[in-house]
Amino acid sequence: MQLSERSKNYAFSGVRAVFEKALQYKDTINFGIGEPGFSTGQNVIDATYAAMNNGATKYVSNAGLQPLRVAIANKYRKEQGLDCTTDNVHVFNGATHALLMAMLCTMDPGDEILIPCPYYSAYIGMADVACVGIVDVPVYEKDRFHVKAANLEKCLTPKTKAILINSPSNPLGSVTPPEDLKQIAEFAVAHDLWVIADEPYEALLYDGAKHVSLGSFPGMAERTVICNSVSKTYAMAGFRIGYCIAPKALCDQCTRVQSSMISSVSAPMQYAALEALTGPQDYVAEMVAEYDKRRKIMVEGLNRLKGFSCLYPEGAFYTFPNIAGTGMSDQELAFYLLEKTGVVTVPGSAFGKYGEGYLRVSYCTETEKILEGLDRMAKLLGTK
Numbered sequence: 001m002q003l004s005e006r007s008k009n010y011a012f013s014g015v016r017a018v019f020e021k022a023l024q025y026k027d028t029i030n031f032g033i034g035e036p037g038f039s040t041g042q043n044v045i046d047a048t049y050a051a052m053n054n055g056a057t058k059y060v061s062n063a064g065l066q067p068l069r070v071a072i073a074n075k076y077r078k079e080q081g082l083d084c085t086t087d088n089v090h091v092f093n094g095a096t097h098a099l100l101m102a103m104l105c106t107m108d109p110g111d112e113i114l115i116p117c118p119y120y121s122a123y124i125g126m127a128d129v130a131c132v133g134i135v136d137v138p139v140y141e142k143d144r145f146h147v148k149a150a151n152l153e154k155c156l157t158p159k160t161k162a163i164l165i166n167s168p169s170n171p172l173g174s175v176t177p178p179e180d181l182k183q184i185a186e187f188a189v190a191h192d193l194w195v196i197a198d199e200p201y202e203a204l205l206y207d208g209a210k211h212v213s214l215g216s217f218p219g220m221a222e223r224t225v226i227c228n229s230v231s232k233t234y235a236m237a238g239f240r241i242g243y244c245i246a247p248k249a250l251c252d253q254c255t256r257v258q259s260s261m262i263s264s265v266s267a268p269m270q271y272a273a274l275e276a277l278t279g280p281q282d283y284v285a286e287m288v289a290e291y292d293k294r295r296k297i298m299v300e301g302l303n304r305l306k307g308f309s310c311l312y313p314e315g316a317f318y319t320f321p322n323i324a325g326t327g328m329s330d331q332e333l334a335f336y337l338l339e340k341t342g343v344v345t346v347p348g349s350a351f352g353k354y355g356e357g358y359l360r361v362s363y364c365t366e367t368e369k370i371l372e373g374l375d376r377m378a379k380l381l382g383t384k
């Protein structure tokens, strides 16, 4: 039997390719991972069991559980000053699903979306499903990897229908500051573009960086689809709960599409997300403080390596060191490190053409492992 050409040509994540290769090695240290290195809060686990014991085992509303939508609308009203209600909230299977639905509901086949590059590689597959073209917009190290409206402007084409902004960024760890976001918002309004704001790392911020949602700028409420989830902030990636905040018409359209795609999102997991959003929040601050320690150890260690230079990331849990000084390409270096030391990193080019010459090195893992991985890298590459 023949498999469809469409599925055969579907983009395969460059990050997965590295992980599959890493499976062949023993005693690896994984700096490639993009998953919180913490356990989910016990209050969240308890709430999941309680929901199941109380009968949350049936189909629920396509748009998501009402109390969860209320909690999400409250969060955005309080934290970002958005004038939103539950009509503006839709629940999905993670931010991944929210992003796909945002693309499907804002663009038609043949339209184009501007995405600052390097970017989260899953966008490629999503754009494939939505049959839209990605235009890679360069993001530069000299700008501390902040997204600049002028670079978006240079890449605009008559087919551009939307832009996607991810801040804090995976893989860059950068947080685009409010003054740049304001210019991006003005650019979107001037060219009447949709904006997909991918914000699952919003709570992981360091050195005083501030997360301001693109949806909060003037003229943006009607054109922005904020995509977020509980995966990173609450170490709940396996629960698969995400959501969007968007104009009511777009949420209604999502309900229509979702009804035949997945019907509804898992009921007990939505109760778990409700507990995460409305329960004690100290856990998040503790986690961020621990990531911050790991971040400093990682950046200091990377900057000691011969041929490496690494900015201090302002958010998320990734560093994106420039490895041009090693004389190797990012692909060569990532595989050399894996083969010789068992340290797993991801070549920057797995995140698009402007990622060449960099590695993505995450610091989700425990401090002892970070120190051990850095030590192995230093023994192989030498120090300055």
Ligand SMILES: Cc1ncc(COP(=O)(O)O)c(C=O)c1O
Residues within 6 Å of the ligand: 034, 093, 094, 095, 096, 097, 120, 166, 169, 170, 198, 200, 228, 229, 230, 231, 237, 241, 242
């Ligand atoms: C930038 C970015 N967006 C979206 C996601 C998807 O997150 P989830 O589907 O777990 O909410 C990820 C996950 O790594 C990510 O890095």
